[in-house]
Amino acid sequence: xxxxxxxxxxxxxxxxxxxxxxxxxxxxxxxxxxxxxxxxxxxxxxxxxxxxxxxxxxxxxxxxxxxxxxxxxxxxxxxxxxxxxxxxxxxxxxxxxxxxxxxxxxxxxxxxxxxxxxxxxxxxxxxxxxxxxxxxxxxxxxxxxxxxxxxxxxxxxxxxxxxxxxxxxxxxxxxxxxxxxxxxxxxxxxxxxxxxxxxxxxxxxxxxxxxxxxxxxxxxxxxxxxxxxxxxxxxxxxxxxxxxxxxxxxxxxxxxxxxxxxxxxxxxxxxxxxxxxxxxxxxxxxxxxxxxxxxxxxxxxxxxxxxxxxxxxxxxxxxxxxxxxxxxxxxxxxxxxxxxxxxxxxxxxxxxxxxxxxxxxxxxx
Numbered sequence: 001x002x003x004x005x006x007x008x009x010x011x012x013x014x015x016x017x018x019x020x021x022x023x024x025x026x027x028x029x030x031x032x033x034x035x036x037x038x039x040x041x042x043x044x045x046x047x048x049x050x051x052x053x054x055x056x057x058x059x060x061x062x063x064x065x066x067x068x069x070x071x072x073x074x075x076x077x078x079x080x081x082x083x084x085x086x087x088x089x090x091x092x093x094x095x096x097x098x099x100x101x102x103x104x105x106x107x108x109x110x111x112x113x114x115x116x117x118x119x120x121x122x123x124x125x126x127x128x129x130x131x132x133x134x135x136x137x138x139x140x141x142x143x144x145x146x147x148x149x150x151x152x153x154x155x156x157x158x159x160x161x162x163x164x165x166x167x168x169x170x171x172x173x174x175x176x177x178x179x180x181x182x183x184x185x186x187x188x189x190x191x192x193x194x195x196x197x198x199x200x201x202x203x204x205x206x207x208x209x210x211x212x213x214x215x216x217x218x219x220x221x222x223x224x225x226x227x228x229x230x231x232x233x234x235x236x237x238x239x240x241x242x243x244x245x246x247x248x249x250x251x252x253x254x255x256x257x258x259x260x261x262x263x264x265x266x267x268x269x270x271x272x273x274x275x276x277x278x279x280x281x282x283x284x285x286x287x288x289x290x291x292x293x294x295x296x297x298x299x300x301x302x303x304x305x306x307x308x309x310x311x312x313x314x315x316x317x318x319x320x321x322x323x324x325x326x327x328x329x330x331x332x333x334x335x336x337x338x339x340x341x342x343x344x345x346x347x348x349x350x351x352x353x354x355x356x357x358x359x360x361x362x363x364x365x
Contacts (some may be wrong), residue, residue, distance in 0.1 A: 011250060014110060015103035022048065023104065025058040035079045037155040037197025038105050042075045045104040049097070063100045064093060065239050070225060077223040078105060083178050083200040088227035091293020094203040097227065098159045101201055106156040111147040115162035124148050124173045125183060138187040149183055155195030163202040164211045171218055174200070178221040230294060236267045239294055244301045253309045262316050263301055265357060266325060270297050273329065278347055285343055288329050288336040300324035322360035
């Protein structure tokens with residue numbers, strides 16, 4: 001039997017493990033009212049998400065850079081009997097926020113149902129160990145609980161990722177659970193009753209193809225919080241820098257990102273192509289089919305850091321980010337390539353300080 005991996009060899013720790021010290025410090029300093037089964041008060045959960053300084057001087061790092069009120073609304077929803085739906089375009093940190101909310105509230109972010117077009121009803125309700133089912137018939141020992149059932153039994157948070165990718169008839173399996181707070185098991189003439197502290201955090205976006213709209217009955221059982229794209233260039237640059245630094249450390253990629261100008265250029269390109277106008281509002285440009293989210297900017301920069309570390313001198317330059325930039329923007333080889341070429345020639349070419357980026361992108365073309 002292989003040994004358990006140490007924290008140093010794990011590519012990405014669960015939130016409750018990676019930030020265990022911060023969660024412990026918050027619990028020690030938290031004297032506010034806590035809902036039943038919550039590890040922290042709603043105030044402490046929000047502080048964990050947004051960062052701050054505790055009375056004992058402990059610094060809590062921000063996990064989400066954005067509106068405080070938005071996070072307060074999300075946390076307050078979980079403190080009621082209403083489930084929470086985090087809605088937004090791809091790359092707006094929906095999964096990231098849901099993981100950290102579950103870690104702060106329940107101390108466990110691992111109760112997850114990943115939504116896909118093939119997600120079966122068993123993933124939301126329960127399944128069976130068919131070997132035992134054939135040998136013993138329907139018994140409690142033969143039943144295989146879903147993450148939702150385990151969360152109900154423990155009084156914990158369960159996460160349902162990409163809810164709108166799950167077929168509509170499977171989605172509606174949640175209706176009884178969310179409204180009645182119990183899960184019938186007719187084969188055993190039994191049911192699971194949710195303990196205090198149980199709730200559901202679902203994420204969904206409306207940009208991907210193949211989206212299954214939620215039924216009105218299911219929508220009514222969620223409080224919806226829309227996570228927007230970052231308001232300002234500076235905010236988005238900081239998000240990208242922070243995440244690329246964290247990824248760089250886990251992948252052991254050496255790079256100084258404190259003053260990395262390439263981040264600002266990548267983010268500016270994405271923001272201009274998303275909005276359809278340059279930052280100075282003087283030039284209207286076409287937008288590509290790609291979402292060009294913050295998450296994709298993080299991916300472009302992480303790839304650039306890897307190229308610089310393994311095939312360069314460790315300094316990220318225009319040629320290191322150019323390939324990732326083109327790959328993120330040109331998803332449709334015909335229409336998106338036309339949009340990208342027009343942007344290169346009408347915007348990037350005219351910025352003297354971007355001459356190196358223009359050359360690098362033209363060489364790829």
